[in-house]
Amino acid sequence: MDNDNALLAKQYIWPGDDLTIIPDWVYTDQDIYNREVDRIFHGRTWNYVALEGEIEKPGDFIRSNVGPTPVVVARAEDGSINVFENRCVHRAAEFCRDLTGTRKEFVCPYHQWTYDLKGNLIGIPFRRGVGGKGGMPKDFKNEDHGLRKLNVITHRGVVFASYCNDMEPLAEYLGPEVLHEFEATFDGRKLKVLGHYRHTLPGNWKLYHENLKDPYHATLLHTFLVTFGLMVVGNRSLMLVDQSGRHGVMASAKSDAAKTITGDIKKEMRAYKEGMTLKEPRFMDFIEEFDSTWSVTMATIWPNLIVQREMNTLGIRQIVPTGPHEFIMKWTMFGFEGDDEEMTRHRLRQGNLMGPAGFLGLEDNEAIKFVQDGMQRVLNGQHLIKLDPATETGTADNLISESAIRAMYKHWRQEMGV
């Protein structure tokens, strides 16, 4: 088929009979994106929405998202956590505008339709009209017109929501190995939120997952990772993938890079800066605090959650897609109750590695933008994920591998039917 016909027919044909070539339309096509919202974010998935500590008392709420869809996460008087769409059933207004707060009820500012903390419709002004005229139909029942409510689950202080009402429990959803890493970071200590970063990223949302299922880039792009021995060829490391292929954990044990990196490895790595030292070396200290053999783990939990444990800087990243070409990332950085002032400061100092101005973070954001730029300027393009053919999909025991990305696409294609 020539290019013109392919464009008109808009057929989504996967190139080749394996997963080593990936077509650009996966990342650039509006119809594919719409189907992702429907089948993935609104489908059989658990989506991160909040930390329990952000909604500690009855009436506390935060604004959040499931996929692109705005939701409110609220704690009701009975202590339950409720997630419902931030969209008035009357005229669809996104009624809750504050990032966070405490309320007894939610009132849509447009016509004052009122909802309780569980999303039930409890009040309509002039519902019977005035003087026997106007008003709502007699057979209109409030209980049939609550806000769209989502299924909710919490684990170790982390709140997830789903549009699917018969979801498996989280442990089953994650699988034992990814659950183990999740529980190594959320180890039972009470979380203390230290603040947020929020940024847009002009790339497809899946590229962020792929970046963290791509240990190859970590050894090449990031000077701070390789020069200070955080993630470097020669370290003990693992790119873990769950049975389904959708979740992953990139893990590495810190080494002394000056000793690990031998002559021929060094030659391959432009990012390695021989003899680079810091005026503030405390910044790169790793204070042991977790029951884990890894000093760094980056968990990609399908479809919208990244759990960052980069030594002692800890954070949640929530993906909010806004279209095929852009997503919003909301970071929630945290420590634990019981951290003394110096430990909190250490986490904040080490936080310079991450976020949209982080030594690593800014490089990732730029690289992902470059990929999206590259895909938007060629028609019917495709590109390669061929590293490590010995492992077709799944867990890789080495860093020079793209088997975790292939595993994600195996799952994605099943869910999407392409």
Added chain:
Amino acid sequence: MLDAPHDAKNDPRLAILLLHHEITAFNAAYADTLDEQRLMDWVEMFTDDAFYVIISRENFDRDMPVGLIYCENKGMIYDRAYALLKTAMYAPRYLRHIIGNQQVLGEESGIIRARANYVVLQVLFDRPNATLHQVGVYYDKFRRVDGRLKLAERRCVYDNLLVDNALCIPI
């Protein structure tokens, strides 16, 4: 006959005016230093014990300490400058820092408190427009070192919570 000239030397308003001018000149030089990406000169505008943070209005208003850039001393400011110049990967760009509405808030035991509004415009090379990259307020503490003003503290509190992709050059 004209009145005798006002005794300008003893007018207390003059000291305030001079200090205000000195801070305005400092901020103009600060903006130039960053616009020209002379990051090692930028480092020298801070005292050895300086605190420098770029923090969202959201975090600042809620007493949450996380900053986009968080430096507890000049060593960390130096490390930031060194990393950006020698190691960091980002697309080339031009920036323009515009500083206005400058106010001296007070002076006590050698610390001058001041504030100013700022706007940072960014130009990437593949689009015609300059984007408003950040808008916010500097909350500052200045101190004199060998007679010259240096920043002992600069908190850049930004209003536009959603950062446009990446913040590469400091604010």
